[in-house]
Amino acid sequence: MKIAFIKRNFSYHGGAERYLATLINSLKKKKCEIHIYSNKWIKNEEIVFHKVPILQFGSLLKAYTFNHNLKKVNFKDFDCVISFERTTSQHIYRAGEGCHIRWLELRSKIEPMFKRISLKINPLHRYYLKLEKEIFEKTPIIIANSSMVKNEIINYYGVSPEKITVIYNGVDVENFSPKNRKKQDYFKQKFNLPLKSRILLFVGSGFKRKGVDTLLKALTILKDQEIFLIVIGKGDIKQYLKMCKNLDIEKKVLFLGIRKDIENFYALADLFILPTIYDPFSNATLEAMATGLPVITTKNNGASELIEEGKEGFSLEDPFNHLELADKINLALKDIERMGDFARKKAEQFPIERATEEFMECIKRFL
Secondary structure, eight states, X not given: OEEEEEOSEEOSOSHHHHHHHHHHHHHHHTTOEEEEEESEEOOOTTSEEXXXXXXXXXXXXXXXXXXXXHXXXXXXXXXXXXXXXXXXXXXXXXXXXXXXXXHHHHHXXXXXXXXXXXXXXXXXXXXXXHHHHHHHHHOSEEEESSHHHHHHHHHHHOOOGGGEEEOXXXXXXXXXXXXXXXXXXXXXXXXXOOTTOEEEEEEOSSHHHHTHHHHHHHHHHHTTSSEEEEEESSSOHHHHHHHHHHTTOGGGEEEEEOOSOHHHHHHHOXXXXXXXXXXXXXXXXXXXXXXXXXXXXXXXXXXXXXXXXXXXXXXXXXXXXXXXXHHHHHHHHTTHHHHHHHHHHHHTTSBHHHHHHHHHHHHHHHO
């Protein structure tokens, strides 16, 4: 079977990128011929890449020209074309970024008045909303990575529920495993952390959207305890270092940027926290659970659908309530082993092989 994937930037950094890479590897094992249409990529000898040119002048032109130039491609030789981007040339669209209209709605709650006005008139957002409407109306099969996203597509765009399939993200349960946590003391020493300390872990890019502000405020309530926070991902680190200093917690937080050895940090941590404002389905949440970490996130994270309150972790109704977050952190730290065991068992139900099989069923349904 000859399959084309569309991804503007193909790499192995970031949850969505790691998920796509793992999915492609699984499909290759099924003897599928894989092609990727992209503007930038990390070389892989087993994948055929096709350059899609874009204009490198601002987000709007990048998005517009990528989709426009894809329309010129002849995809007739492919059995199926799957897009992980907001494009209009695919047979199957994976709505991995959720609904932009919902994100704007939530974002307006945290922005000042002038910013809320700019969100409504910004050409990029207006283009995304127009494009999103076209995608959901014209793409034959839509894959949502959570029921939350499926319901958003139905409610905002009136799409028939039968057109949307929910496929939860899969995880490599061998690579992300509680066995890695046997090295916890080693990694604590490596980063000069006290052996008896408790380590909170945040993994995500886009610190404001993913709730770092709320997490740092919660940490101020816990700062008298031997608790440290490690922040992994892409964001304005200088801004948040300044915030840490103002909150008097700069000695409690390590910002380590983007890391390729992400599994080592799950091994190091005791508790995973992602108080996100909006996340269709956080891959990092599932990776943490697979490693045996309890998780604290929000109802605005599609992955929260896998979490039973007080069992695998906690899901906050209000992503801005740092007092409740601090309380849940304290509760989880008192029950790390039991909750971590439940988290691992739940993650084992969603191996990458399952996601691959469900993807293949969607492809067969299209064919």
